[in-house]
Amino acid sequence: MTSISVVLVDDHTVVRSGLKALLGTQADIAVVGEAASGEEALEAAQQHAPDVVLMDLAMGAGMDGIEAIKQLRQRTPKQAIIVFTTYDSDADIVRAVDAGAMGYLLKDAAPEEIFAAVRGAVQGKSVMSAPVASRLFQQLRNPDEILTPREAELLSLLTEGLSNRDLGKRLFISEATVKTHLAHIYAKLGVETRAAAIATAIRREGMR
Amino acid sequence: MTSISVVLVDDHTVVRSGLKALLGTQADIAVVGEAASGEEALEAAQQHAPDVVLMDLAMGAGMDGIEAIKQLRQRTPKQAIIVFTTYDSDADIVRAVDAGAMGYLLKDAAPEEIFAAVRGAVQGKSVMSAPVASRLFQQLRNPDEILTPREAELLSLLTEGLSNRDLGKRLFISEATVKTHLAHIYAKLGVETRAAAIATAIRREGMR
DNA sequence: ATCAGTATCAGCCAAAAGGTGGAGAGACCA
DNA sequence: TGGTCTCTCCACCTTTTGGCTGATACTGAT
Numbered sequence: 001m002t003s004i005s006v007v008l009v010d011d012h013t014v015v016r017s018g019l020k021a022l023l024g025t026q027a028d029i030a031v032v033g034e035a036a037s038g039e040e041a042l043e044a045a046q047q048h049a050p051d052v053v054l055m056d057l058a059m060g061a062g063m064d065g066i067e068a069i070k071q072l073r074q075r076t077p078k079q080a081i082i083v084f085t086t087y088d089s090d091a092d093i094v095r096a097v098d099a100g101a102m103g104y105l106l107k108d109a110a111p112e113e114i115f116a117a118v119r120g121a122v123q124g125k126s127v128m129s130a131p132v133a134s135r136l137f138q139q140l141r142n143p144d145e146i147l148t149p150r151e152a153e154l155l156s157l158l159t160e161g162l163s164n165r166d167l168g169k170r171l172f173i174s175e176a177t178v179k180t181h182l183a184h185i186y187a188k189l190g191v192e193t194r195a196a197a198i199a200t201a202i203r204r205e206g207m208r
Numbered sequence: 209m210t211s212i213s214v215v216l217v218d219d220h221t222v223v224r225s226g227l228k229a230l231l232g233t234q235a236d237i238a239v240v241g242e243a244a245s246g247e248e249a250l251e252a253a254q255q256h257a258p259d260v261v262l263m264d265l266a267m268g269a270g271m272d273g274i275e276a277i278k279q280l281r282q283r284t285p286k287q288a289i290i291v292f293t294t295y296d297s298d299a300d301i302v303r304a305v306d307a308g309a310m311g312y313l314l315k316d317a318a319p320e321e322i323f324a325a326v327r328g329a330v331q332g333k334s335v336m337s338a339p340v341a342s343r344l345f346q347q348l349r350n351p352d353e354i355l356t357p358r359e360a361e362l363l364s365l366l367t368e369g370l371s372n373r374d375l376g377k378r379l380f381i382s383e384a385t386v387k388t389h390l391a392h393i394y395a396k397l398g399v400e401t402r403a404a405a406i407a408t409a410i411r412r413e414g415m416r
Numbered sequence: 417a418t419c420a421g422t423a424t425c426a427g428c429c430a431a432a433a434g435g436t437g438g439a440g441a442g443a444c445c446a
Numbered sequence: 447t448g449g450t451c452t453c454t455c456c457a458c459c460t461t462t463t464g465g466c467t468g469a470t471a472c473t474g475a476t
Contacts (some may be wrong), residue, residue: 013313018226024473086294094299107220114222148452161404164433176455179434185214186434194403194433202410356422371462384425391464401432402463 004122007033007048009041009068010084015107019084022111029118038063038071045076047138051122054114058084068094075102080121085110085115089204101162136147147188154181158194159201192198212330217249217254217263217276218292225317227262230319237326246271246279250252253284259330262322265293266299267313274303281308288329292322297412301340312336321383326414355396 006023008016008031016034023029033048035041035058053072057065069081072183082103083096093104103117106129119128147155157167164182168175182194191197214231216224216239219231224242231237233329241256243249245267254260261280277289289313291304301312311325314337325335355363372390376383390402399405 012313013319015222015227016226018220018224019221021225021229022222033359039391054274084411109221111221124269137230150453158403160400161401161407163297163401163403174455177453183434187380193369193371195366195371195406198403198406199369199410202407212421358423385423387464
């Protein structure tokens with residue numbers, strides 16, 4: 001049987017090197033390429049045509065992980081993409097799965113989990129770390145708490161500290177509309193003030 | 209010349225494995241032990257008596273990195289401790305240096321930077337990643353921007369989304385005093401609204 | 417003894433944010 | 447076709463915040 005070819009995408013040399021070392025212990029898995037950015041990832045995926053792309057979502061400058069996933073899916077749809085990242089942020093998980101990720105692993109995953117995910121991915125199985133799976137499950141169970149795309153967009157700008165007026169300008173909508181969206185966001189997040197909304201947004205969507 | 213012995217502390221197997229692989233390429237550096245938590249770190253440091261401890265600050269459960277640094281400094285003061293972490297948060301940097309860290313590297317550091325830090329540490333040199341150094345420098349240069357203890361306390365509660373009234377109750381001061389403190393905080397942070405203050409506070413102190 | 421820094425409080429006023437209720441347009445699905 | 451979502455907008459009113467000015471009191475250093 002041919003071994004599974006993998007391309008690693010992560011802006012941290014240490015992490016790439018660690019993955020390479022770990023995956024290298026498995027006879028049926030071969031790392032055929034590496035990339036440190038979204039742009040490089042596209043190149044590497046084209047050049048090496050791997051079975052699996054294992055990538056981080058957060059990539060310093062340039063294209064972010066989600067965007068890279070989308071483009072990879074378009075250009076080389078046969079490759080399975082596994083997200084390998086530090087945080088189990090709700091937003092990231094949904095967006096990554098939405099963009100076409102096959103699996104979602106956290107960086108504190110045990111080596112065996114990583115191996116299993118890579119092997120599963122080539123068979124079309126999707127593997128996620130336990131905390132990730134439970135978060136996804138929770139989101140499916142409480143559809144009332146899911147923000148609409150527009151609301152999510154607004155919330156993300158909110159976390160930059162903008163006023164209602166600024167939000168309106170930025171999104172080309174009236175201040176009234178901003179207030180409407182905000183009211184809905186507050187209700188969904190279970191808070192009453194923008195301050196609390198920002199706090200929960202950053203803590204839940206952002207990072208921990 | 210004897211080689212430099214290093215103990216790695218990080219709860220991510222991948223990162224430990226990556227560091228081991230990278231450091232393994234250097235003839236004068238030998239990884240003699242690993243630990244996945246603060247508690248294990250103390251054990252490993254005692255057992256292997258390494259020249260250098262390279263450790264992450266964020267460690268899932270149990271003792272955090274800062275606490276581990278403090279205890280290491282007490283028990284085995286001769287070992288140089290280098291922090292190796294993902295974020296350059298102001299608070300973490302100050303606390304780590306305060307606790308006795310010799311160096312502060314970010315995980316996106318180039319391998320050469322890591323080697324240099326390890327070699328420097330045994331000679332008593334402190335090495336930090338450029339962004340880290342610039343943050344420290346900035347803090348020293350702009351004492352005006354340093355919050356007083358009371359202000360910091362307020363800011364931390366602010367990031368929980370409390371109203372002025374609630375802040376007052378929580379701190380046993382009047383709403384007027386809360387407003388005064390807030391005005392000072394805004395000025396020091398360079399923002400105009402509480403929303404922006406929360407955003408910068410969480411991003412600066414916490415994580416990004 | 418004076419001065420700088422910190423922490424506390426007050427009052428006033430303008431601006432921003434939040435609550436309520438209502439409404440129209442377009443998309444999508446049953 | 448009718449129902450449900452989503453996004454957009456408006457008016458009215460209350461509450462909260464922020465800007466400004468000024469004041470008292472304690473601490474510690476000069």
